[in-house]
Each structure stands twice: as structure tokens, then as C-alpha cells.
Amino acid sequence: DNGGGDSNGNGADSAEAGSLVLYSGRNEELIQPLIDQFEEESGIEVSVRYGDTAELAAQLIEEGQATPADVFLAQDAGALGAVAQEGLFAELDQELLVQVPEIYRDNGNSWVGLSGRLRTLIYNTDLVEESELPETVAELTGPEYAGRVGIAPTNASFQAFVTGFRISEGDQTAQQWLSDLAGNDPQYRDRNGPIVSDVIDGALEMGLVNHYYLYAQAAERGVEPEELPAANHLFGDGDIGALMNVTGAGVFDAQNQGAVDLLEYLLSEEGQQYFVEETAEYAMVEGFEAPAGLPPLQELDVPDIDLNQLEDLETTIQMITEAGLAG
Amino acid sequence: MQLTGISHRYGAHQVLHNVTLECPAGTATAIVGPSGSGKTTLLRTAAGFLTPSQGQVMLDGTDITSRPAHRRSIGLVSQDGALFPHLSVGRNIGFGLPRGQRGGSRIGELLDLVSLPADYADRRPDQLSGGQRQRVALARALGRRPQIILLDEPFSALDAGLRERTRKAVQKVLRSTGTTALLVTHDQDEALSFADSVAVIQEGTLRQAGAPENIYNLPADLATARFLGEAVVLEGQVSAGWAECALGRVPLRNESPTGFVHLLLRPEQIEVTEPEQGILGLVLDADYFGHDTTAVVRLHGSQEEIRVRQLNTQPLEPGETIGLRVTGAAVAYPPGGH
């Protein structure tokens, strides 16, 4: 049977109110305050194990049925897909699931999206005219963008995006695009953060990133996002460039009420509001504002793909590598 | 302690060949032999640091060949002292002592035994001279009052006076405690005067063992004879217990078949006289040694060259012609030896 609260290592008083173990691939800074609120309201004690999303997924798969975890919170749908594929998640209640649009949750009902992170092209507003910006991500391989675009090909978000590209356009096209991109002298960074900060500092003109990095940088620099000489540019028309990846969660034992309560709380008004305000992400439940300067969720023209499939990264990585964009 | 049929090889190189040696309890045995003959190796076998390829080490009738070193009640003074560099002299000596004695006066006593002042206890080994190091090693080994003590050239860095003083002090301690001692030395005089019994090793083989006088006066072969002191070897003809040689007719100390032999005399048996009172010889070369002079003399008539020792009351000079006369008896060896 699935290890619930009873089998976890530190469940000293897992009695009535209960306690649960959460594996969180989300940064502690971003999620802990919400967990604290949940603990206060429910009386359930949550011990959180923070880690890198992918490494936690690997750890969960290694732990298998014996895992002490009750809930897995990931910041990437692919990781959830990988754990789901091992059959470790318990099926979630329809009641909980229906709150979230179908494309932002598992069609096997094993996990649900909690917040959304949109792919955008960040650009420096001083260096780049709006008119110079591309309509589709495919255009970035054109000669006019040579040497101007920052990418982080080794980063999970880029790879999830390429996987999405493959799913929607086919492997052939994706491969072609990647090698064209590689031939267009892209500016490599290790992660999204440096791309954004370089765009703000003018060291880079534009770069493929997730939308919320701009807000995080603004917060770190103590200014409003609008005051920065940078903006997010959205690809439209269902272009794969505007892929919406999600953070999400699944539980390991459907019987564990505390775990389900936690998910419910994260999808509740308080939870969703927190994501919008604190991390500048999209809420998954209807009726919340979009992050400043971006259109609301319903108006987004995001490509329609099965996020579970983002798990299939093996081919993606191979393609990125073969294109010469690094391993 | 008994060593029975000990053989040892380092890799392909056989160093000890079937050595059997008995050291009765309470006695002192000296092992002498040329450099590289296997003395240290034999001692390390007795101490338990080397397991012999063959043979047994027996103690009081029990086979201890494979008993670990620390359970043999054996003290060892190794050739290089092996003082612990991180401990003071006092703590080096105290190392083997029972806990209660480490602080007390015992360390001072032991230092005194080897003629070192008590305040040396606080020195570090690297602040000692070569001879002082050797003496500390000796004091350390004696401190434990082991049943058997193995001494590998323990006096080699000491000058004659100190060496004798230390040797006597050690001898006294060993006698009073009834300790069995096994002394390796390259100093024949030391071996002969220190030990109740002397064993001569050459090229890994035990050539002879026995009381010092026996070994000196009746060496098993000429090589042993040469090793134990200077030897004058002459060719001779034996008949009826007497030998005829370039120094005249000399009595024999051992039984010998008649015919051609090599005769062994000791230089001190050859007295220098006025030329007319003995057999004539020409001094070729003379080495001055303080108390005596050793001269190489060519015998008149036979062309044989011998070494003669003369006390320095009348020094010899090269070129001088002297007379020679033999006192005492010679030892005869069949030809073919060397």
C-alpha cells in the first residue's frame, strides 16, 4: 500500500489532526508562507522537503512504494509526468480536478496544475523596437536575429518548450528549427535568470525565458517591473512559443485526507491569489487577475498539448545536443 | 631460547641457511659476522618481526615462531635506535614501563645507567648526538626488564671508554635480573668479553658457536679464525703432533693428520726478538695503533708475509730486520680451506 502519514520517518504525532510530508520542487521562498497558512488553518503539520524538481522526481522513483512522501509539488509538468508514469500517484477526485482547465492537468487524473508559467521573449525596450519582435518563435532563426537572442538550452524550461515544439510541430520541424537556431549565433546562458538580468542590464537584446523572471528581478532590484528597461513579448496565435507549463502536485495516497486538503487549499482562493501576487504566475482557477502587463489566462492563445508528454525529454535532449546547442 | 633450523629469504635472495642456535636462560650470547651476513635478520626473526621461511623459535620449550612480537617478553635495541621522534627522551624510555613508574625516579635511574644526565629526559630525540640516541634506545629496552633482550650493535656509536662503561653497566643489570641476552656486534673484542657464548655467522650460515676461548683458540675454519682476530697463516708439515713451518717447529693444539696443512697462529703468539735470537724477518710496513704496532713482516727464506703485533714500547720501523719466535701452540687445518 502507499506509504501515507503513518509510514513517514518523523510522524511523531500523526494521530488526529495528522501530519504530512511534502516533497517540494518549488523554491522554499515561494511556497513556505502558503504552507504556513495551511498549517494554521487546518491544524495539520506539514514537513517539507525542498529539492530540485527533477532530483526529487528521481528520488521518488527510487523510493517507489516505500516513499515517506504524501504530496509531491513540482515546478514542471514533465517531472509530474515521470512520477505518474511509474504509477506512484493516487487518482485524484473529480471535484478537485474540475476547477482546473483540462489542458493544465493530467488526463489520467493523477496530478493537477496549480499555477502557470508562460514562455515569453523578454527584450530590452531601449535596444529593441517593438516592431522588430517576431510573431512566432520560429522566426528567431532569421538573419535579423543573428547574435541577438539569449537561450538557456540546458535549462529545464527550454527543454520542456522544445518538447512542446516537437509535440505540436513534429520532430522533423523541431530538429530543423534547432539546428537553424544553433547556426544563428544564439547567446547561451546557463539559466533563465542570467538571461533576464543581462537583458535588463543591456548586455543582451532579447531572450527566451518564462514570464515571471522579470517580476522576480524587479523585486530583487526593488523596483516595479514597468520601471525596468525590459518587457515580456508574447507569441500569439497558438504559437508554441507561448507554451504554458505548470507547477502542479499529486498525492500518493487518496485515503490521506490531509494530503487532499493541502491540494484543495492550494487551489482555493487564498492559494491561487498567493501565486498571482507573490510569484507573478498565472492562477489555474478562473477568476484571478493575470500578472501585471500580461493578458488574462482565458485570453491567452496557448498551444494545446498534453503536458504529460513533456516528460518525454530523452529525444528532446538528443535533438538539442545534435543541433549543437549543448547537452 | 632456541632457534632451530632458521632459514630466511628476501625475495629470491636467501639470507639465512638453516641456523640453529641455543641461548640458555640467563646467559649472554654474542652473534658476530661480517657486514651483510644476516645478523640483523636473525635477530628480527627472534624478535618476531620476520617469520622465517623455515625453522622454529622456541622459548622455554614452547614454539613461539608465530607468536606476535609484543607477547614474547623480548626487548630489542635495533641497529638504528628507532627512537619515537614525537616523544621526549623521558617518554621514550617510559613507553615500555608500567604506568606507575613513568613519572618516578626510574627514568632517571635508567638514564644514569647509560651515563646520561637526568635532565636529558626533557630533550627531543633530534636534539641528541648519535651516541646519545643509541644510549637512550638502550635505556628504553632495559627499562621493561624483559625476559630476553636482543641487542643489535647497541654500542657501535660509543667511544671505547664509554662503551666499556656502558657494557659493564648493562652486563650487571642483565646478570642481576637473570636476563637472557643476544648481542649482535661487529666488534670481536666486545663479543669475546661480553658473552658466555659466541656464535659466528658467515653468509647466512652458522659457522661455529661456543665459549669465547674455544672459538678464539680453536676456530672451526680459517675464515672464522680470520674473522675473530688477526690471523697468521703459514704452510706447514705435520708429523707426530708437531708442525714444521717457516717459523720453526711448533706444537699443535688440535688433532691433525700428518702431511701438508695450514697453520694458524695469532699475532700475539709471535714474539719479536733481537735478530740473532729468532727466525729472521724484514719489516715491510707498520701501522701505529697507540698501544701497539701491527707490522707486515716478510720471513727470511720462505717469502711468506705475516702480520706481527708488537707493543709500542719498542716500535717497529719499515726496513728493519727483526727476529721472530713463536710462543704456544698452533692450530692445523687441512689444505683446501682458505
Place this chain on the structure above:
Amino acid sequence: MQLTGISHRYGAHQVLHNVTLECPAGTATAIVGPSGSGKTTLLRTAAGFLTPSQGQVMLDGTDITSRPAHRRSIGLVSQDGALFPHLSVGRNIGFGLPRGQRGGSRIGELLDLVSLPADYADRRPDQLSGGQRQRVALARALGRRPQIILLDEPFSALDAGLRERTRKAVQKVLRSTGTTALLVTHDQDEALSFADSVAVIQEGTLRQAGAPENIYNLPADLATARFLGEAVVLEGQVSAGWAECALGRVPLRNESPTGFVHLLLRPEQIEVTEPEQGILGLVLDADYFGHDTTAVVRLHGSQEEIRVRQLNTQPLEPGETIGLRVTGAAVAYPPGGH
């Protein structure tokens, strides 16, 4: 080479006091002295490993006190050999040779010089016996043909035969190359026979330096006398170049004021005779040394005890009464010495 007014202290401990020593080019000087007297320290000063607190080292008239060791053309055999553990015997010896000679036959020659077979060149130092190590260190130092060679007890681990052989071989090499040698030894015999000049150090002070015969026959004081060999010291009364003592009337070797003196004789000057032919003595104790026996004898009448050496043709036994007779002259010292 000249050492002028050398003093040295280790921390608070003064080890050398104003030592002045001359070693004319091409000669061999031996430094003898008790353990801990400062011999090694003096040698290390000459080699350039210690800068003396005071004094100068001069070479061919230039002050080299602060010239670094490797530019002194000085060879050194240190007391513990200091072979390089990471190099084979051959490469240890080759270390000081010019590059061209390292491969050739020179290494074999040098090994031969110290009586080691040529195939030892491939051994590692830890596969050698103590004496073999010492000989390799010697070969290594000689290989370079230095202008001056400093030898710190280079033969101490060798048996008498080998020691003599090696010493002679070394002496020959040094003579043929005109090398100046400075030999530290605790072996008085070695010092007296090896060196052209002997220096006696005691407690860091140079007591006497000079030709071996002078030093042995006319030691500067009784301590030096005792150090250079066994001494028989008797009380006596001097008048007109003769002294009256318990052994009768003996001539004097040195000038001396009349009156009470200490007389120095060497044991070999005292001849053992039949009781009726000399002054009577009672043998208290006898030590057997192969070629001779050293006996402690109480003189009849005076109660003085002296040491007598007798060649072993007629061994002495404790309890025996013997006659004693002096040959040669004594040295007189004013009272107050020891």
C-alpha cells in the same frame, strides 16, 4: 682548511667553545672525543650546514663561513648515511657524479672500493644491512672526488676486518687524489692509524691536536690520556727526572717539577712476570679479549689498583699473584688534574 675560533650553541646550550683547528691540504685529520662532545656539530659547521655563532671557516685562505654547502667542494658522509630512499644504490652513488659517468663502470668501481658486489647497484637502500648502507654512503661521497671530505664515523657499523680493508682503500684513494680528510671517529685506534694528525675534543673544547704518536705518548692532560687508550695512573714523587712510585723507579718522558705528581703509564708498558721477578700484585678481575686479557691488579703494599694487559699466551686468572715490571718511561702531571 682552517677552522678558527668556532663556537656554536643550540638555543641556550653551548656546544662548541672557540675551537681552532688546521687541516693542511692533502692531510687526514681525525677528530676524536666522547659521545656528545660536539664532533658532529663541528663537522656540520665545516660542511656549511650550520653557521657557527662565532668563528670562521677558511679554505685556501678565503673565508667561506657563509658560502653555501654545495659550492664548497666538500664531501660528507653523515653519521646515519642519509641515503636517498627513493633511489637505487647505483643511482645514489651516481647522484654526485657528472652525468657522463653515471652509467659507466665508475659505479662498479666505487662499489668495489667499499667491498660490495657490483650487482648491489640495483638494490634499494632499505634492502641493505646497516653496514652495507654505511658503505654505500661512503662510496657516494668518494665518487665526486671532492677537495675535502668530511667523514662522520664512516666505519662504525663495520667489523674489524672489513673496517680495516675499507679504511685502507679509502686512505689510498684519498692519498692518490690529494684529498684533505676530516674524520670523526670514536675509535681511538682508527684515529691514531688513519690520520696524520689527531684532534681531541672534550665538552666542546679542543684539548689537544698533533701527530698521533705525540698525542698518545704525551697527552695534554690525564682526561685526554684516558680517552686515547687505557691509562694506568699512579701517584709518585719526582726527583731529578725520575719518579718513585708503587711500581718502583721509572724514568720520565716529560719535564716536570720535583715533588708529588700523577704518573701516566700505558698498560702495555707493564709487563707481567713471575711473582719473584717484579713488584707483587693480586689479580682481582680479568676480562678476556681474544688476543689479550685485561686484568685489574691490586698492588702489594700501596693498595692502588691498576689495569694490566697481558697477551693471551698466558691468561691471567682472578686470585692469582703475579709480578709486575715497567718498561719505558712515564708521563708526569701536576696534581689537581684527574
Place this chain on the structure above:
Amino acid sequence: MAALACLTTGVALLPLFYLGVRAAQYPAADFLAAVFSERSARLATASLALTAVVTVLCLVIGVGLAVLVTRTTLPGRRSLAVAAALPLAIPSYVAAFGWQSMNHLVSPGTTFEGFFAATVVITSVTYPYVFLPAAAALLRVDPAQEEAARALGRGPVNTFFSVTVRQAAPAITSGGLLCAIYVIADFGAVSILRVDTFTRAVFTSFSMGFDRLGGIALSSVLLVLTMVVLVVEGRFRRTSTRYATVGSGAAAPAMRLSIGRWAAPALILAWGTVLTALAVPGAALAYWAYRGVSTPGSLAEVGGAFMNSLWVAALGGAATTALAIPLAVYIARRPSRLARSLERLAYLAHSLPGVVVGLSVVMLGISVLTGLYQSMWLLVLAYCTLMLPLALGPAVAAALSAPPELEEAARALGKPTLIAYLRITLPLMAPGIGSGFLLVMLTVVKELPATLMLRPTGFDTLATRLWTYTGNESFAAAAPFAVLLVMLAAIPAWLMISRLLKEEK
């Protein structure tokens, strides 16, 4: 003793066992395809090239600095010694980050990445792995042998290379080995500086591909690479060679070369190297702290993380050292084929990425040591596995320079072998053991992947806090942790070097 040594190595080998189990689950054909691909060959080449270049540079810089501080009359040697040890305290990911952001500041528009950049950054933080043991060994060399060489007419420089360095060789090569294996296993710097190495590929498989088995297949190639390095190193060293002689010890103070007119260039070169290694990441830290407004956590949070780091570092250091000692004594005293193999194997595990080791300990904790899972003990176990060679190298070098005759002397004085080791060998090895312990502590403080995976839930160290804040771009909040991390790691580095210099007098 052999049994104990095997046990010790066994602990270090747990991850290899895991690799075996997991690799066996992988379809053979896929395994072979993953391992014998063109990409593998390319990555392997890059890894080995980077390893070779960095190791050579580390040897040059490390030995050079060690010589300057221990064997010359260079003015200000002590401060140089302390400063030279400090870069070891900087995690490679912090250094790479620092260099990169300083580069952006200084020359915006240019990039700082690739082989050359990685070489500079990794060398700047790994050369102390050579410097520290080399300095320790140079101070231990028997001066009597140097004197012998001088008396044989060799000048100070010649003596230094033909005798002194040769005596210090075991320590220097083991330091070089640590560098080499560090480079092979390093992920932080190469990923930031974008050099395609094998470890980066392993990480990519794990972290982005959720491809455990693929990662494991690639990890096995890492082991092969490491074996190549070990074989190369083995050619330079014969463990069985005896370096110790009795009567040595610290007979006389180590000889110093008088540096004279070379002082100025030496000072410039040495301080230039050390300061560059220290100042670039340091300036970056200061810049982040200054630029950001995110607030560092409360004093309690910082203090707690500090104490936790100290605690795991001490525990990890102690446990690893305890495992290393019997193995080191065995290797030094019984130089057999088995001993050599055990030593090699101990180094092997060190070349595996932290994730692989972490996962293997997870497997162990889940299936065997269930009671200990996510407790401190399994974390310490993982540290032992990862850090064993750090403790082993200096300990072996120290054991080799303690003459075995002294153990025999102790046994002849009636002490059993074990007591002889404890009272004679161990004190003589103490400097080496101490260096090893401090080196492990220092590396534990910096370690991240295994710590994240195995720490007790809710247990935060400086490294995990730093990871949390940098992951969120909260550099100002991260800065105090980074500074503390470097400071905490600097304490062992400082202790090590100051003890060394004290020994010298």
C-alpha cells in the same frame, strides 16, 4: 587489517554497487548505444582534456605556492600561505557565477564561457588540493637527505627537484589525483560555463530527462574515465616505495632557498594568482549583496544554518577520517595488490556526481537501513562515500613517512600491534590525518546535491540556504550565506595552514 580495510572501501563502494544493480536493469542494447556513441566519445574527450589541463595547472600552481611558502625566504610567507588555502572554500558554482557576473560588469557584451573559462575557474578553486598536501609534505622531508645532496655538489634548486620534491611526491600526486577527480566530477562550474563534459551529460539525463537509467549508464563511463586517470597516476607513483627513514623526523629545520632578487616577480606572481582566485568571486558576492534588496533571513535562520553546516561537516569529517585511517595504514604497511586496488576503488566513488551517490544511498535507506532513512546517519554515510579519498590521500602520505621500525620498537616494548599503531603511528600521522579531516569538513560544507537528497526533512545548511535563495534570484538574501559558507570553509583552510607553519618552527 585487510578485513577492516575492505570494510572501509566497501562503504565507499556502495554507489558502485548501486550502479551495477541499476545498470543491470537497463536493456543491454540501449546501454551500449548510450555508452558507445559519438557523443560519449566527444564528452569523454572534453572531460579528459579539461581534467588534464586543470590538473597540470593545479600541480604547477599548487606546488609552486607550496615551495614559496615552505622553502623560500619570501617576505610575508605566512599570509601568502593562509590566503593561498582560502580559494578551496569557494564552491565551484559560486566561483563560476562570480567570474561570469564580474565579466558582464567589466566587459558587457562579451561572454565568459567555454573551455578556457572553465579551466580558469576550476583551477582557481582546486589548486589548494595540491597546495595543502604539498606544503605539508615539503615541511616533513628529512633535511639530512637534502644535506647529503648539497654535500654531493648539487645546488639548492637541483637538490630541491632531485631530492625534496621526490620525497614529497606521494603527497603531491595524491593532491593532483584529487584535482583530476574533482574536475571529472564537477558539475557546478562546467554547467554555468557551458563546457560539455561527461558529468554535465549525466546531470542532464537525471535532471532534465528524468532518465535515471540513462544517467547511470553515463555514470559508468565516468568511472572508466576515472580509471584512466588512476592508471595514469599509478605510473607516477609506487606506493610500496619507502620514503621514511629512522632518525629523520624533524631533525633540523627545513632548508630554505634564499629568494633574493626573485622576490618581486615571485610576490607578484603568487599574490596575483591567489588574489585573482579570491577576489573575483568575492567581488561578485559583494556586488550581489549591494545590488539586491531581498532581505537576508533572520539571524536565527542564518545562525541555525551555520551551526548545522558546522555539525554535519564535523560529523562527516570525523566519520570519513575514521574510515580512512585503517585503510591508509593498510595501504602504507601492506603494499599488496589488494591494497592498491582498494585505494583505487576508494578514489573511484569520488568521481561520481553527488546525485548518483545520493540516489544510491536512497536505495540503501529505502530497502536496507529503513530506520535510518532521512536521518543524519545516512547523510554522513554519503559524505564518507564522496569524500573518502580526501581523507585517504593525506593519511596515506603521512603513514608512508612514519617509519615502520618505530612500530616494531613499540611492539618490542610489549605493546600489541594495535596499541603500537595508536600510540606511535597515529601521532606521527596526525598532521596528515588532520589535513584530511579538515579537507573533508571543507568539502562537506560546500556539498549540495547529496545534502539536498539525504538531509533530514527540514534540515538546512548554508549550502542548501544558498541554493534556495539563488534559485529565486534573491542574491542579496543569498549573500550572507555565501559569505558565511566561505568563512566557515575558510576556518579549516586556515587551521590547516597555520598548523603547518607552526610545525615548521
